[in-house]
Amino acid sequence: MFLKYGHQMRFTETRNLLVQTITTLGTPSKENEGYFRFQCLIDGSxxxxxxxxxxxxxxxLVELAFNIEAVAAALKLEPGQAREWVAAQRAATSREVHENSRWKYPRVGIGNEAELAAFLAAWRALATSTTVPASRSQPLSEKFTSVPYYVEADGSKTFFLPDLLRTKGYQVGTKNRERYFADYWDALAFLKDMDKPAFRRRNGNGIAGIVTCDHGNVEEVSISYLQRLLAAVATKEARDG
Known part of the structure; x- marks a missing residue:
């Protein structure tokens, strides 16, 4: 299926298969010299x-290094459960791995197409077993949702989060074509339909302005985290009301 065109092609095609299958661990980075990673926003980081x-x-062929605590949070597992699952995958391939002593992320070594197919099947089974239906207060069925962010002049990221609520609602859209949404999820859905999402936020000096995100500047954010922010915003509104 993919073991045909040399090492680089093998890695690229392996990456594509991993990205297609692993959809609950966040946004994949671009490939860079035989490396990429999945990232998501967990508790604000x-x-x-x-x-x-x-x-x-x-x-x-590849080695997969798991941040056990983060994987557990993403899948709503206990860290021990995530650790046991990773250990089972290590045992399944019995490959020698080259772990980084600094990060101490346990690795799973995959050496061929059959081992990759078996790993992907095991991942699908794990992800399916941890899927839960959405509650009425959670309009999305996923545990994570993509949220756009703007890169500030100092390199920090400003995400479109519930605490950007303004007096009239959430202000989104390009300058002179802004729209207000009372509901955060509606505003987020509107932004997702934009090629380059734009929203109003206050900068580090407290000055409000419309900012436009670069294409592709999104990260996966825990829906439970967004819900906690929404609850905090609602509490503040009620207190200040």
Whole structure:
């Protein structure tokens, strides 16, 4: 299926299969010299959940390095459950791995197409077993949803989060074509339909202005985190009301 065109092509096609299958660990980064990672926003911080290595790994096709705590949070598992699952995948391939002593993320070595197919099947089974139906207060069925962000002049990221609520609602859209939404989820859906999402926020000096996100500047954010922010905003509104 993909073991045909040399090491780089093998890694690229392996990446495509992983990205197509692993949809609950956040947004995949671009491939960079035989490396990419999945990241999502967990409790307000952009966190690496899974790092994938294709260089300096001996005879392995790829090595998958799992941030156990982050994977557990993404799948709503206990860390021990996530650790046991990763250990089972390590045992299934019995591949020598090249773990980084600094990060201490346990790795799973995958050496061929059959091992990759078995891993992807195991991942689908795990992800399916942890899926829960949405509640009435949670309009989305996923555990994470993509949220656009704007890169400020200092390099920090401003995400479109519930605390950007203004007096008239959430202000989104390009300058002179703004729209207000009372509901955060409606505003977020509107932004997702834009090629380059634009919204109003206050900068570090407290000055409000419309900012336009670069194409592709989105990260996966925990819906439970967004719901906590919405609850906090509602509490503040009621208190200040």
């Amino acid at each position: 952009s966190t690496t959940t899974l790092a994938v290595y294709g260089e300096n790994i001996g005879n392995n």
